[in-house]
Amino acid sequence: QVQLVQSGAEVKKPGASVKVSCKASGYSFSDNYVNWVRQAPGQGLEWMGIINPSVGRKHYAQQFQGRVAMTSDTSTSTAYMELSSLGSEDTAVYYCARGGGTSGYYFDTWGQGTLVTVPS
Amino acid sequence: SYVLTQPPAVSVAPGKTASIACGGDNIGSKSVHWYQQKAGQAPVVVIYYNDERPSGIPERFSGSNSGNTATLAISRVEAGDEADYYCQVWDSISDHRVFGGGTKLTVL
Numbered sequence: 001q002v003q004l005v006q007s008g009a010e011v012k013k014p015g016a017s018v019k020v021s022c023k024a025s026g027y028s029f030s031d032n033y034v035n036w037v038r039q040a041p042g043q044g045l046e047w048m049g050i051i052n053p054s055v056g057r058k059h060y061a062q063q064f065q066g067r068v069a070m071t072s073d074t075s076t077s078t079a080y081m082e083l084s085s086l087g088s089e090d091t092a093v094y095y096c097a098r099g100g101g102t103s104g105y106y107f108d109t110w111g112q113g114t115l116v117t118v119p120s
Numbered sequence: 121s122y123v124l125t126q127p128p129a130v131s132v133a134p135g136k137t138a139s140i141a142c143g144g145d146n147i148g149s150k151s152v153h154w155y156q157q158k159a160g161q162a163p164v165v166v167i168y169y170n171d172e173r174p175s176g177i178p179e180r181f182s183g184s185n186s187g188n189t190a191t192l193a194i195s196r197v198e199a200g201d202e203a204d205y206y207c208q209v210w211d212s213i214s215d216h217r218v219f220g221g222g223t224k225l226t227v228l
Contacts, residue, residue: 035217044222045155045163045206059215062121095162105210105217106153108174110162 002026004096004111011117017084020114022096029077030054033099035107036070036081038092046092050099051079088120122211124220131226132197140223142190142207150209152190154183157222158203166205167192194225202227 007021022034036048049060053072060068069082079096093113100108125143132138142152152170155163165174167183170190180195194201207220 037219044204045157045208045219047217047219050217061216062214097163100165100168103210105151106165106168106208107155107163107217108165108168110164113162 002098002109004098004109006094006096006111006114009115009117011119012086014087014118014120016086016118017082018086018116019080019082020094020096020116022079022081022111024077024079024098027098029072030074033104034070034072034079035097035099035104036068037095037097037107037110039095039113040089040092043092048081048094050104053079083116086116086118088118090116091118092116121214121216122209122218124207124209124218126205126207126220126223128221129224129226131228132194133228134197134199136197138194138197138201138225140192140194140205140207140225142192142220143188144190144209145188147188147190147209148186150185152183152185153208154181154192155206155208156201156203157206163206197227199227201225 005023035050051058051070058070072079096111097107098109100106154167156166157163166181170185171183182193204222206222
């Protein structure tokens with residue numbers, strides 16, 4: 001079955017960077033977009049950006065431009081999201097989510113989430 | 121960028137129908153997707169492209185979209201339906217995926 005498995009929880013100091021991985025299985029990794037979505041404690045879902053693993057093309061939400069980098073490795077079917085210049089406001093659960101269908105406009109499969117904590 | 125507005129909370133008695141609204145400017149011209157998120161879990165898609173239901177999602181879940189409001193309806197509500205529900209669209213102008221603020225469904 002289609003599955004996305006993310007790396008474990010992280011605790012980072014303010015100003016540091018974090019890199020979260022998302023390993024896909026059960027489908028051809030290059031055939032679907034991978035999105036990243038985060039959720040601060042007690043808050044809603046926030047879309048961060050998207051990557052096309054086939055060609056490496058990416059598109060980031062405006063509020064993360066210059067601070068986020070999404071990459072993918074088709075040899076290991078793994079997507080990565082790196083967020084830099086961390087502040088306490090970046091404390092959140094970070095999810096990867098597969099784009100559904102050919103357009104990728106919705107999310108048909110989600111990873112289990114990775115908690116990133118940035119103590120103030 | 122495009123804004124989606126949801127009521128923060130909806131309450132419903134077991135066995136009744138819950139309706140969760142998602143408002144947006146001419147949202148009827150867009151495709152709306154809905155996610156269910158139970159406490160401590162990742163979201164799960166329950167409706168995509170306005171009214172399509174993924175395999176494994178009960179027929180009790182349905183969606184509609186017209187004018188400035190999209191609606192997720194859950195008929196014969198069960199205790200297990202208690203969760204946060206989010207609507208989502210693709211904004212063609214910004215090429216961003218956009219979420220509503222979420223609605224907490226409480227089963228009385």
